[in-house]
Amino acid sequence: MYPEYMVAPIRQDLTDAGFEQLMSPEEVDAALSNSQGTVLVAVNSVCGCAAAKARPALKMALSSSDKKPAKLVTVFAGMETEAVAKVREHMLPYPPSSPSIALFKDGELVHMIERYHIEGNDMMRIVDNLQGAFAEYC
Numbered sequence: 001m002y003p004e005y006m007v008a009p010i011r012q013d014l015t016d017a018g019f020e021q022l023m024s025p026e027e028v029d030a031a032l033s034n035s036q037g038t039v040l041v042a043v044n045s046v047c048g049c050a051a052a053k054a055r056p057a058l059k060m061a062l063s064s065s066d067k068k069p070a071k072l073v074t075v076f077a078g079m080e081t082e083a084v085a086k087v088r089e090h091m092l093p094y095p096p097s098s099p100s101i102a103l104f105k106d107g108e109l110v111h112m113i114e115r116y117h118i119e120g121n122d123m124m125r126i127v128d129n130l131q132g133a134f135a136e137y138c
């Protein structure tokens with residue numbers, strides 16, 4: 001686990017953009033199990049690709065899309081381990097990955113962006129990927 005003072009501004013980067021920080025497995029299940037509509041989940045991280053690509057791409061895609069997920073939630077890898085583990089259960093069959101981004105529709109995983117899609121891509125390609133998913137599912 002990281003010191004909270006270190007992750008607080010990283011958490012705030014997404015909560016300021018409208019994401020709800022999920023802190024427990026119960027909050028994760030409430031947000032994802034049997035939910036109606038679309039839920040975008042960001043597995044946040046202290047790593048460089050989260051800072052340089054994932055979080056900026058999320059914010060840009062959301063701010064410039066006509067169609068958007070109904071709900072935005074986030075968990076923080078390396079911090080609330082039980083909440084992160086519960087999100088990863090919902091993301092199966094994809095392996096654990098952070099950062100990562102998942103879109104759920106009516107409780108079903110419909111789109112997944114794994115770490116290798118983030119660290120190996122230009123930020124604008126991630127934005128385009130997200131906007132395409134929003135257009136198709138939201």
